Amino acid sequence: MEIPAFIYVYKGKQYNVFISKRFQRNIYYRFRKDGFYVSCPRLTSRLTITQGLDKFAGKLIAQFEKRNGNYSFSENYIYILGERYELSQFHLENDKDVLDFLIEKAKVVFFNLVRKNEEIMGIKNPYKIKIKNTGSQFGSNSKQTHTLSFQFNLIHYSEEIIESVVIHELAHDFYRNHQEGFYEVVYKYCPKYKEIQKKLKKGIHK
Helix, strand or coil, X not given: CCCCCEEEEECCEEEEEEEEEECCCCCEEEEECXXXXXXEECCCCHHHHHHHHHXXXXXXXXXXXXXXXXXXXXHCEEEECCEEEEHHHHCCCCHHHHHHHHHHHHHHHHHHHHHHHHHHHCCCCCCEEEEECCCCCXXXXXXXXXXXXXXXXXXXXXXXXXXXXXXXXHHCCCCCCCCCCHHHHHHHHCCCHHHHHHXXXXXXXX
16 A cells, blocks of 8 residues: 655644655656545655645546546535535535435436427436436447436536536437437537537536
């Protein structure tokens, strides 16, 4: 088991810092679930590494949480359907409570939006719906199991943004891949799809 070089404190929370010193010119910072990983030149001082963490820690943690669907209870707020709420009003005790709360919200929202758009798009065989809390794709459509899978952290975005992902995946009922004709279906039912997707990719909640 790798032993951390030291403990770094960010916003009152302690994080392990693992250091790998090599024959290289630059310092590289990464964040994983168990702490910060730093790759740096052999003569790099702890002070220099700490100064880099002071600069990049917040961004690295935010990127990790967005990518993996982990949301820190210490932030004291969450976004639901594009709106920001204080965590205190939901009486949640820890990170697991936050995760469970968001997943349950996501289940209801996705169920309603999938059923609504299946009817609009003329899809007769209702899809099974699965909410995921890992992975990089916002959504997927399994022909084999007739299942739509969605990232639970989409619940942070407005209903319009979520619906654009739902329509994209339902369009695969007509075209399995992104071949000619696929996006005609998408734009037919979501005319602002390109504009909405830009918001999603930039992390703009509404």
